[in-house]
Amino acid sequence: MALIQMRDIEKTYHMDGVEVRALRGVSLTIEPGEFVAIMGPSGSGKSTCMNILGCLDRPTSGTYSLDGTDVTTLDDTALARLRNRRLGFVFQSYNLLPRTPAIENVELPLVYAGVPDRRERALAALDAVGLRDRSEHLPTQLSGGEQQRVAIARALVTEAPIILADEPTGNLDSATASEVMAIVERLSRLGMTIVLVTHESEIAARAHRLVQFRDGRITSDEPVQGRAIYAGTAVPGGVRS
Numbered sequence: 001m002a003l004i005q006m007r008d009i010e011k012t013y014h015m016d017g018v019e020v021r022a023l024r025g026v027s028l029t030i031e032p033g034e035f036v037a038i039m040g041p042s043g044s045g046k047s048t049c050m051n052i053l054g055c056l057d058r059p060t061s062g063t064y065s066l067d068g069t070d071v072t073t074l075d076d077t078a079l080a081r082l083r084n085r086r087l088g089f090v091f092q093s094y095n096l097l098p099r100t101p102a103i104e105n106v107e108l109p110l111v112y113a114g115v116p117d118r119r120e121r122a123l124a125a126l127d128a129v130g131l132r133d134r135s136e137h138l139p140t141q142l143s144g145g146e147q148q149r150v151a152i153a154r155a156l157v158t159e160a161p162i163i164l165a166d167e168p169t170g171n172l173d174s175a176t177a178s179e180v181m182a183i184v185e186r187l188s189r190l191g192m193t194i195v196l197v198t199h200e201s202e203i204a205a206r207a208h209r210l211v212q213f214r215d216g217r218i219t220s221d222e223p224v225q226g227r228a229i230y231a232g233t234a235v236p237g238g239v240r241s
């Protein structure tokens with residue numbers, strides 16, 4: 001069964017009597033272990049789609065199943081629980097608490113989930129992004145790349161199998177962006193499912209599959225040449241079977 005299955009998703013916003021059709025029939029299936037990049041012009045519906053994927057927003061119509069659960073039938077509490085268990089989020093602006101040490105930022109999702117042994121797990125997550133020795137630093141005492149790595153550690157700490165990243169390298173210079181992408185690629189090799197929005201084709205080229213949006217629709221959905229990997233197996237010629 002697909003990990004993520006969106007069918008005919010529509011999302012219409014109403015603002016001051018004006019209707020904005022942000023998504024106009026999006027169908028998207030993602031299997032476990034895929035690394036998918038999403039590109040498209042500003043206003044094409046990428047963030048709206050990510051918000052629905054991340055169970056942060058609900059579609060106007062259509063169906064979305066995550067790990068076999070029909071998300072559209074869940075109440076807010078069940079949705080929050082599913083989100084915490086299955087999804088890790090990484091944002092362009094890191095979204096770290098500014099007066100809170102790195103380690104406590106990483107522990108936050110475990111606090112929400114009521115998990116004991118938080119310190120140990122948060123340290124392991126910081127270790128995974130090479131920042132164990134920065135655990136007591138405040139976000140302001142870290143570089144942009146380090147802050148984004150802390151944010152990735154926070155996404156990893158619950159051991160959720162899916163990472164949703166919305167322009168994770170948007171605020172980083174290209175060398176730092178490349179370091180952050182090396183971590184994302186490593187997570188992908190470890191079998192995590194990754195969906196990443198980007199404006200930069202060099203970043204998208206590191207994914208295995210590229211989905212392009214325009215005017216609230218998917219206009220293209222193709223393997224990235226030479227990078228296609230399916231369920232951990234490289235497919236010759238980059239063609240998915």
Ligand code: ADP
Nearest residue numbers: 013015020022041042043044045046047048049
């Ligand atoms: P992208 O991420 O590709 O830039 P968005 O998904 O943010 O695109 O936006 C798609 C369309 O929906 C745009 O026209 C945008 O103005 C509109 N939109 C997005 N969020 C809202 C909202 N909360 N209320 C009203 N309109 C919105």
